[in-house]
Amino acid sequence: MRTIAACLVMAFLANFVPLLPEPALAEDPGDARVRTTLEVAAPAGPANEDGGAMLSARLSAEDGRPLGGARVTFYELSTVFGERLMELGEAMTDTTGTAALVLEPAWPGEHSIIARFGGGEGLEPAQATLLLQTDAPPNLHENAAFGLEQPRKWAPFGFGLLVLAVWGVLGLVMARVVLGIMADAPAPAPGAVPVRIFSRGQFSASSAARLLAAPALLLLTALPVGWFLTSGGGGEPDQAAMPGSSHAGASTAHLPAFPATLEQSISAITTDASGDVRRDSADFPSDLALVDGRVLVLDSNKGRMLTVTSEEKFARTFESNRGGETSLLRAVAMTSHLGLIYIAAPLYGNVVVLEPSGRVDHVIKTRIPAGIRPFHPAGVAVDESDNIWISDSSNDRVVSLSPSGSFLASIGDGDLDTPGGLALDAAGNLWVVDSGHHQVKQYAPGGLLLTAIGADQLKKPEAVAVDESGTVFVSDAGLRAVAVFGIDGLFLGVIAGDQPGHDGEMASALPYPYGVKVASDRLYVVDRLSGVHVFRLDGASVREGER
């Protein structure tokens, strides 16, 4: 009896285990795990008749030794219902360290493929990305066979017959009524002249003109309408460029490199000692803020703020209430000001102000004039007067708000298309990423457009940072790099960008760069797929020379 009671108590407690707070994750001291490298290769040809592509990823240790028996997970970047990784499947590496998986593309075009090794057993996690172009037709979905298959098959024909029967009845009614009434119609009176619109006289120029008038009028009306529709770039609308794609040419290896050294990388996905993905791993991080030497990262898909620990891992500092007024879900814009962190959140349009410790300092409820589309903040900056600048990407404008959230002014109306990240320079000028025009624009505090840079270099700019010397850093998901511009707008080169890998395939350390911040001679970049990267800027002399 006592045993049964004990079992019941244990079972009862077991039910509550998931509800208990997660025990603090012990960082494995003296982590001496072997660094690993994962390389994903483009498929050589179709894998099957359906146009599937064979994806393969090779996992090796630091010394080049292939690692067999490791689990590699393949994902595809999906932009449906927000950006997220769609799991394609898992595969184990063979003795050559290669894991392979057949991708059956759901749509023709570009696919961003991510392969991840979770680490474990003394091995560090690794990640690789690949931009794949497929032109295979999508696989048509086929319903599974089940008991109601026959009725389902024949029901449409039944409905079709019913519709035909209705049409038949209507036709019969019309025929019978028309014929029945016409049968009793009076005969035309002798000598009566039938009324005709056009006389049956000789075909004359005037009758021809009358005949042609209507089509000519239609044509004249159609011409301006056609012109209106086709002007301004008709035809197929631009497809949203996938991260990693570019508007001209897939590779960006030809661009000059700006001198910078990758100093530190904090992987988005980390694993614990047993190889399981840690709950503190970042899920599509988007931006970062630097406060008192701390790096704070906005973990967009999970709606929370992470910090980078001394062990070069992420740790949670703020977990927002997903549906509440402090929700950070899908927020992509963050900045720091006077030791506080400002995050523009899209759910209620609030600006959530946090302390670096994760405590909510206050929530600013913005009062912005309604645009034609829902407010969608993509960039935030706070000036010396504590006024807040937010780019409203959906409504093509940048708004400034008082510290309490009251609307002050709007800039960029008419010359911005989908504004993204914001940054303020030392002179108080506002730099705005104009994503739609592939430019970065500088505005005076009063809203006057001063300059626009990057038209010839940028592909898909996301965020901008300006250092004390006036050098402008622009993260670009199309270039898969950070583009650097001098104070006069001169293009100085790119940081990261495509480099040839071991197999000759182009790869970048920044497959999807987004948030970017600069402090002293360090450049911090948030990559939505791979994590946070810190570059030491070796180009100080170049930048000094620009001044």
Add this chain to the structure above:
Amino acid sequence: MVLQQHQKADLELTAMRPITRPGEYYWVIVAGLSVLVFAAAVAYLQQLKEGLGVTGLNQRVSWGFYIGDMVFFIGISYGGAMTSAILRLTNAPWRAPLSRIAETMAVTSVLVGAVFPLIDMGRPERMVYLFRYGQVGSPVLWDVIAVNTYLIAGAIFLYLPLIPDIAVCRDRLGPNTGKLRYLLYERLALGWRGTDRQKRVLAWGTTVVAIVIIPLAVAVHSVLAFLFGVTSRPGWDSTIFAPYFVLGAMFSGVATVIIAVAGFRWAYHLEEYITRKHFEYLGYIMMTLGAGYGYFMFSEYMTEGYKLHEGARDMMELMIVGRLAPFMWLFGIGGLVVPILLVALPITRNIFGITTAALAVLAAMWLKRFLIVVPGLAEPMMPTPLVIYWPSRVEIMITLGAVAAIPLLMMLFFRLFPIISIFEIEEVAEEDAKRTAEALHQAVP
């Protein structure tokens, strides 16, 4: 009582007044409505050029005002057609002055409503794909077939009783009315002389189409309901949706008939033929349908609210106490309780009170369609936040244009054809006289 010669002349004069003397404000009203329609066309042109991005629709809420408008306009059309058909089949003698307005409203509103799926498509030329690659298992394909079948049936239902009246136009207005117009009357009248054979065949045809159009309207609106009901979205996933839509269509349709009748009665001075009695009868029908609709709604929310499945729970919360609650309660009180009271209470049961009730019903039923279409899409099926949808200026302008297009088309139609059915009023008077004579014959052998 058979109409006397002068009564007949009066009736013809009144019925053809919009054709001969439309009134000094006619063109002002036509111009005003045309401006709204033109503004809608310009807005649509902008949408056609720039794409659906100019609307408030987004990746999640891909059905908004436009699909709500489609359900609403097609719904009021069915309501108009079914009201006329049922009254015709039950031989309700008071229907005669109303049937033409109800039938015209039915055809014009289905014409307007059927355009909305095209407007909702960013690339309307891809409509052709529906026929090239259409799936016979898809309710969308069947909806297009059903709506077009209904449109043809509705046009026949409007045309057949119109034939004798077109003949009146042909004979009374003569060739002086203009060559084109006279030719139109001559051809469409099919040589009508009012012989017994012609009357018999016309009565047969009208009855058959009236019989066909009732199940057709029910079927068509059910298919429209299946567009929503066969999905597993919370708020749409309901077995009651088909009858719920049909009843809602009739409810809003009768309200529209009341408004149209009140409007044209006032504009064309039809007080002699359309009296308070007609409004009371239509008001009773509207009240009964409103009570039925309220019952269906209660039944749906009761069963959903009791079980509270995961998706339905959020939906119920959103509608009953959440962000959409003010609209929902506005519908319940303003669109059901108040109109029923306005018709039920003797003090407000007059033309003004019943027309006010109909206006409230119409506005509320439009709101209800919005509350059916949008929250079902806004509520996520994956753990993502609720998406906010708000219509853009383009959507609002196109909707206003569509609202204006219906009276505009009706006014233009009545510029060509009699607004009240001369033939039916005469027919009802003849039947009335026959019944009186029979009664007299039985009383005084």
